[in-house]
Amino acid sequence: MMRTVVVTGGTKGIGAAVAARFEAAGDRVLAVGRADCDVTDEDSVREFFDRTGPVDVLVNNAGVSASAPLARSTLTDWREQWQVNATGAFLCTRAVVPGMRERDRGRVVTVASTAGHVGYRYTTGYTASKHAAVGLMRAVAAELAGTGVTANAVCPAFVRTAMTERSIRRIAERTGRGEADAEAALAAAAPLGRLLEPEEVAFAVAFLAAEEAAAINGQTIVLDGGGIQL
Template sequence: METSARLAVVSGGGGGIGRALCRELSQRGYEVVAVGRDLRRLRDLEVLIARAADTGPPGHPPVRGVVCDVTDETETERVLSALGPVDVLVNNAGTAESAPLHGTTLRSWREHFAANATSAFLLTRHVVPGMRERGHGRVVFIASIAARAGTPYTAAYAASKHAMLGLARVVSAEVAGTGVTSNTVCPSFVRTPMTERSVRRIAERTGRTPEAARQALADSGPLGRLVEPEEVAAAVGYLVSDAAACVNGQSLVLDGGGIQT
């Protein structure tokens, strides 16, 4: 274990990637606070991690779920202020819908930017000053390959993930040399409930079976399969580790080699 009673905050902790992130950080010795809007999913997460800790090696700190709308400035400030010093922040909260540009509503546009970019801005803005003062901290943004390339029918999603990536790069420039790092993980399609919702929409719109729609997503990149949540979590585990102390302002692409820019 590389940590001792340090605090990690994971937004969107109750989701598919969020659960894997919480497990990874707990196994690394962090006390983990998962923030999200769905109380039931957060409680399920607490039980899941507690059971894993009971059957695994001793010493894993607990994972605690805290209800918070991370797109709301007042609520986010209140929750983070109550937690105390944060050593690791993983900006994982997000949403995804697909639509052609002409079919993208202003409401959908705003919702994507709130969930994918504004939440990361609010959380990061709060924790970075304390990290700088203590001379240590890790901020990781869970973006997407959509943050690095444009694809059809993803105007709101891709633009908001580009905004997240831009924020991560600005933060990395501001914290360079302070002991704090800011990096981004950009996976292709991940095997999560969010991706399954995309599968259902593709099946409904194209008449394909869910299996065929899922395979189409898997075949959209050279990896030939969906990325597993644990693979995203492993990448984050590296970026928050002492071994990655010199890694700052980088984007770790998890797609099997499709994005080269």
């Protein structure tokens, strides 16, 4: 059966890989970019989902990051990361869950991060907002328990995306390393020893969104090669 799948931040990186995977499975996919819907704006989110109609799968993938020591972290960066990574997931999830519950079927999958489980240096806003995204998922899952709707999250380590490329450039600029060495330093942060590919994250998202995954609710799948074991 063809499903309607909404992927926020769906035009590049992880989101594009997720959208491509669902499209390959024959689903109707709406890959949402900022021009389509501002996930941080309540009215924009409501109008978008009113136009979209019933949603079978929501993938909360829109995200931003910034990196700086706590003392140099700005309130602007903090607010932006919370607005996109946490509030955006909240608004989109709130928009689709009532309809899913009425139909007694649906999947919400949030793309969080290993930073949703542990703290990393120089990422106060990002880590805090990803913890919030995971907490949101768990609270929603508790409300959905016993229904045909589930909420789960995937928590990857660094993924080969434009966001990670920017992090690599920042490390190279600040440390004087070459970009290859900076990438190796990021890769070494997880036992996997390399950057994840977007398609690997898409596989985990599709797994949690499968009809056969109805018994999985309130869980996170960590993609880091075994460093975080829950």
